[in-house]
Amino acid sequence: MKFSTRTRYGLRFLVFLAMHRNGPDFIQLKQVAEEESISMKYLEQIVRLLKRSGLLAVSRGAYGGYALARAPEDITMREVFISLEGSLSPVGCLDGKLTCAKFGHCETFEVWHGLENAMSDYLVKISLKSLVDEYLEKNKKKTVAAIPPAPMERSVINV
Amino acid sequence: MKFSTRTRYGLRFLVFLAMHRNGPDFIQLKQVAEEESISMKYLEQIVRLLKRSGLLAVSRGAYGGYALARAPEDITMREVFISLEGSLSPVGCLDGKLTCAKFGHCETFEVWHGLENAMSDYLVKISLKSLVDEYLEKNKKKTVAAIPPAPMERSVINV
DNA sequence: GGATTTCCTACCTGATTGATAGGGTATAAC
DNA sequence: GTTATACCCTATCAATCAGGTAGGAAATCC
Numbered sequence: 306m307k308f309s310t311r312t313r314y315g316l317r318f319l320v321f322l323a324m325h326r327n328g329p330d331f332i333q334l335k336q337v338a339e340e341e342s343i344s345m346k347y348l349e350q351i352v353r354l355l356k357r358s359g360l361l362a363v364s365r366g367a368y369g370g371y372a373l374a375r376a377p378e379d380i381t382m383r384e385v386f387i388s389l390e391g392s393l394s395p396v397g398c399l400d401g402k403l404t405c406a407k408f409g410h411c412e413t414f415e416v417w418h419g420l421e422n423a424m425s426d427y428l429v430k431i432s433l434k435s436l437v438d439e440y441l442e443k444n445k446k447k448t449v450a451a452i453p454p455a456p457m458e459r460s461v462i463n464v
Numbered sequence: 465m466k467f468s469t470r471t472r473y474g475l476r477f478l479v480f481l482a483m484h485r486n487g488p489d490f491i492q493l494k495q496v497a498e499e500e501s502i503s504m505k506y507l508e509q510i511v512r513l514l515k516r517s518g519l520l521a522v523s524r525g526a527y528g529g530y531a532l533a534r535a536p537e538d539i540t541m542r543e544v545f546i547s548l549e550g551s552l553s554p555v556g557c558l559d560g561k562l563t564c565a566k567f568g569h570c571e572t573f574e575v576w577h578g579l580e581n582a583m584s585d586y587l588v589k590i591s592l593k594s595l596v597d598e599y600l601e602k603n604k605k606k607t608v609a610a611i612p613p614a615p616m617e618r619s620v621i622n623v
Numbered sequence: 624g625g626a627t628t629t630c631c632t633a634c635c636t637g638a639t640t641g642a643t644a645g646g647g648t649a650t651a652a653c
Numbered sequence: 654g655t656t657a658t659a660c661c662c663t664a665t666c667a668a669t670c671a672g673g674t675a676g677g678a679a680a681t682c683c
Contacts, residue, residue: 306467308554310641313572320571333659342565347642353661366650367658382575395467406501412479412599413472416541416590420583427582431575440571468671492628506673512630525681526627 312389314343315351319360319385323377323433331362331370351389358388377434383425385433393428394421471548473502474510478519478544482536482592490521490529510548517547536593542584544592552587553580 321337334352338345352371355361360380362372373380386393392400396417398408405411480496493511497504511530514520519539521531532539545552551559555576557567564570 306465306471306549306552306554307556308465308576309639312465313555316572316575324571335659344642346644349660350642350662356660363660364650365648365658365660367652367656369650369659371660390465393465395465396472397466410603412483412596413475415598415602416475416587416595417467419590420586423582423586424579427579428575431578436575437571439574443574444569469673470671494628503673505675508629509631509673515630522629523681524629524679526625527682528628528680530629 306395308390311351311354312386314341314348315355315389316382316385317341317343318348318352319355319373319380319433320437322361322371322373323437326373326377329370331364331368331372333370336370355385355388358384360385360388373433377437378432380433381429382431382433382436383428386428393424395424465554467549470510470513471545473500473507474514474548475541475544476500476502477507477511478514478532478539478592479596481520481530481532482596485532485536488529490523490527490531492529514544514547517543519543519547532592536596537591539592540588541590541592541595542587545587552583554583 318337318341321341322332325332334348335345337343338348341348352361356363356371360374362374364370364372383393394400394417398405398411398414399417399421407414477496477500480500481491484491493507494504496502497507500507511520515522515530519533521533523529523531542552553559553576557564557570557573558576558580566573
C-alpha cells in the first residue's frame, strides 16, 4: 500500500507554493517542474486536481501561474490527500465504489473503518504551514536558499 | 491508495480461523476458500505470507491444515498488516526501498512519517480477538451459525 | 501405496501507473 | 492586433502490478 507519485508530487507542489509566498504573487508551473525535477506535462495534470478542489488560485496568460487559494495554516493535509487520492478510504466499500457480497455483515469492516478514521484524524491536524514550519525548524534555516539548487537527475525517483 | 486483495483476503483468513477455534485443530485451506469465495490457489499464496511471519501453525499432509500460532488476543492488526503488506509505510523511502534525491532534506517527510505512525498506533491497539468480538457484538450472536451459508458467486469482489 | 493437503515456481491477462505528446484556449505585454 | 506565455484538454503508450491459474513436488495419514 503505497501512495502514488500523483499524491507525492501534488503535495510537493503545494509545499513549494507555501515556501515561496514571499516571492511573486504567482508561481509558474515550469519553475516548480524544473526545481522539483518533475515532468512539466505530468505535473500539469496533477495540479489540475488541486485546482478543481479549490486549493489553488490561478492567473492565466503571460506571467501567470499558481498560488495558494488560502493561507497555508488553513489548508490541512486531509484536504490535500482527499483532493489528490479521491478519498482516504483504504478499501472500496468505504466510499461506496464496490458492491461487496459481505457488505453489512463483514467481520473485517470495523478495522478498515477505524483505520480510515485514524488516518483522517492525523491528517486533519497537520496544516501546510505546520508541515513547512517543522521542516524549516529541523533544517535550521528561516528562509529559502537564495541560490536555487543545481538541477537534479531526471531519472531519480523523488518522493 | 487502496489495500490489495492480498491483505483483505489474508485478514479474512485469520478472522475465519479465529472464529472457528471451537472446531477441529486444523482448518483446511479448501474450506476457507469455499466459504469465503476466494480462489484456493490464490489464497494459498497469501497464506504463505502469514506462515512465514509465524502467525500460523501448520500441519501438512492428509487431514492437515492451518491454525493460529497464538491466541487471537495476542495477534495485533499491526502484525497482520505488516505480514501481508511488507510494511505500513505509505512511501518507499520509509522502508529504505527507494533512493530518493530528497532523502535527508525532504519537506514532506514528516507527514509521511507521521501518517505511518498514526496507522501503526491504531492497528497495534486492535487484536484479532477484539475485532471478532466487536463483530459478534454488533451482530448479536455469540456463536458462529451452525448451518454454513450458501456458496456465493465467485464473480463478486469481496473485501 | 494411495489419498489428501500443504508447499513452491512459473506463467498469464487486464488494469493501473507514470508519464509523453500535441494541440487548443485564454490572457497579458507590447 | 500580434506575439509570447501560460493554462487546459485528450489521446497514447510502455512498464509495472494486481489478481488469478496451473502443474507438480513434498509431507503426512490411513
